[in-house]
Amino acid sequence: MEEKKKGKSDFRYDTGEAKVPWAAIGENVNTDDISEIIKFLIPGKDATDYDEQLLKVKGEIEKLREKGKYATKLSLGSKVKELEEEAKKFLNVRYACFVTNATAGFEIGLKFSGLKPGDEVIAPAITFLSTISYPLEIGAKVVLADIDPRTINIDPEDVARKITKRTKVIMPVYIGGYPPDMDSIMKLAKENDIMVVEDAAHAFGGSYKGKMSGTIGDFGSYSFHEVKNINALGEGGIVVTNTDFGEDFPKSRFGGFDIAHPIEKWLYDVVALKGKGDHYTAAGNHSSTEIQAVILLSQMKRLEKIIKIRRKNAEYLNKRFEGIEGIIPCPLDNDEIKGTYHLYLLQIEPEKLNGDIQDFEEKLTAKGVTQIPHFAPLYRFSYMKQLGYDTEAIKKTCPNAEEAFLHRFTHLPLYPITEEQLKYMADKVIEAVEEMRR
Numbered sequence: 230m231e232e233k234k235k236g237k238s239d240f241r242y243d244t245g246e247a248k249v250p251w252a253a254i255g256e257n258v259n260t261d262d263i264s265e266i267i268k269f270l271i272p273g274k275d276a277t278d279y280d281e282q283l284l285k286v287k288g289e290i291e292k293l294r295e296k297g298k299y300a301t302k303l304s305l306g307s308k309v310k311e312l313e314e315e316a317k318k319f320l321n322v323r324y325a326c327f328v329t330n331a332t333a334g335f336e337i338g339l340k341f342s343g344l345k346p347g348d349e350v351i352a353p354a355i356t357f358l359s360t361i362s363y364p365l366e367i368g369a370k371v372v373l374a375d376i377d378p379r380t381i382n383i384d385p386e387d388v389a390r391k392i393t394k395r396t397k398v399i400m401p402v403y404i405g406g407y408p409p410d411m412d413s414i415m416k417l418a419k420e421n422d423i424m425v426v427e428d429a430a431h432a433f434g435g436s437y438k439g440k441m442s443g444t445i446g447d448f449g450s451y452s453f454h455e456v457k458n459i460n461a462l463g464e465g466g467i468v469v470t471n472t473d474f475g476e477d478f479p480k481s482r483f484g485g486f487d488i489a490h491p492i493e494k495w496l497y498d499v500v501a502l503k504g505k506g507d508h509y510t511a512a513g514n515h516s517s518t519e520i521q522a523v524i525l526l527s528q529m530k531r532l533e534k535i536i537k538i539r540r541k542n543a544e545y546l547n548k549r550f551e552g553i554e555g556i557i558p559c560p561l562d563n564d565e566i567k568g569t570y571h572l573y574l575l576q577i578e579p580e581k582l583n584g585d586i587q588d589f590e591e592k593l594t595a596k597g598v599t600q601i602p603h604f605a606p607l608y609r610f611s612y613m614k615q616l617g618y619d620t621e622a623i624k625k626t627c628p629n630a631e632e633a634f635l636h637r638f639t640h641l642p643l644y645p646i647t648e649e650q651l652k653y654m655a656d657k658v659i660e661a662v663e664e665m666r667r
């Protein structure tokens with residue numbers, strides 16, 4: 230019997246008109262669901278007439294529904310594509326891929342960098358745990374570099390000391406959105422044939438010497454988690470590259486599914502990803518949804534304004550802290566460097582004070598300025614020890630990270646806080662330091 234040719238399809242959806250259409254999509258989103266989303270995003274249970282108002286909104290949605298259909302494409306559709314096009318334009322980069330989070334983007338960048346078990350990856354000691362998740366997961370060796378005590382970003386001189394023949398990747402991190410010394414990192418990478426995967430989780434919208442932050446190395450990945458300057462409904466990431474590996478981003482995002490290659494008796498081939506140096510790895514599933522893309526597209530329109538307010542607030546704090554003994558204010562923009570002001574990096578000089586950052590944070594908290602501990606050096610967590618790393622020995626090679634964490638630095642919020650809160654915070658920081666002055 231002759232084999233029947235299967236029709237063109239994008240696998241999960243859109244199999245065309247038929248008497249009995251393929252129903253893999255399940256039930257559509259409907260008015261009840263939309264109303265639940267509104268209820269979640271704008272809760273108001275205790276408000277009088279909340280339910281009544283919500284019912285009215287629901288009625289209006291029903292009326293809208295008469296004018297159009299519910300969306301039936303909810304994952305990896307036209308909105309994800311539109312977001313990626315916007316991101317490419319905004320970042321001036323060849324390829325951009327919307328994924329579940331920045332961590333998934335690092336994974337993709339590291340796979341294409343050809344990272345294998347036993348290879349070495351250099352990352353800063355002070356960063357979020359997920360910068361090194363994928364290398365640890367596959368049994369690559371993580372080498373932690375010390376930090377520059379002024380910016381808390383990776384110190385290229387320590388990177389240079391720690392490069393070996395097995396170093397495959399360097400992962401500079403933009404702490405708080407402030408660029409690391411990318412020129413020095415790129416120089417080291419070039420001289421030693423090492424790939425660079427930028428952890429630009431905090432840095433969407435910043436720039437370094439005319440290039441957008443996150444687009445300088447081989448790969449860069451941004452986070453749109455709920456605490457970031459803009460977010461994709463709680464979670465989201467964009468991975469970018471100017472290398473040809475970007476052609477394979479869609480495969481790397483979704484299981485290695487290769488829609489360019491239809492195969493006999495099924496739909497398309499499934500391929501492994503080929504990284505630098507002929508190394509193949511299997512792809513994971515890091516697909517993101519249309520609704521997340523819709524939200525991120527909407528928030529991107531406000532990004533410039535958000536960064537501007539954050540910058541203005543940081544400038545205000547710096548002005549207030551000018552000349553105050555014991556405070557080192559946050560590095561600000563200059564002609565070549567534009568941060569995103571995700572965090573205000575405040576350092577104190579314990580040698581001029583009675584006490585260190587722990588005492589300072591305690592005082593500030595008591596005065597009503599909440600402190601969130603941020604970024605303990607990664608060698609301090611159990612996971613590295615449990616995976617066989619000699620964390621005490623690593624600590625000894627990162628004295629600046631240890632000193633910064635234990636004694637010197639904290640973060641202050643920049644947005645969305647009111648002018649009154651900003652002024653109050655500045656007053657209390659100064660007051661706390663003055664109380665601690667020797």
Ligand SMILES: Cc1ncc(COP(=O)(O)O)c(C=O)c1O
Binds near residue numbers: 329331357430431
């Ligand atoms: C420096 C840094 N890198 C990576 C990440 C991970 O981002 P995501 O949660 O989008 O994976 C974060 C998240 O807060 C971060 O702060």
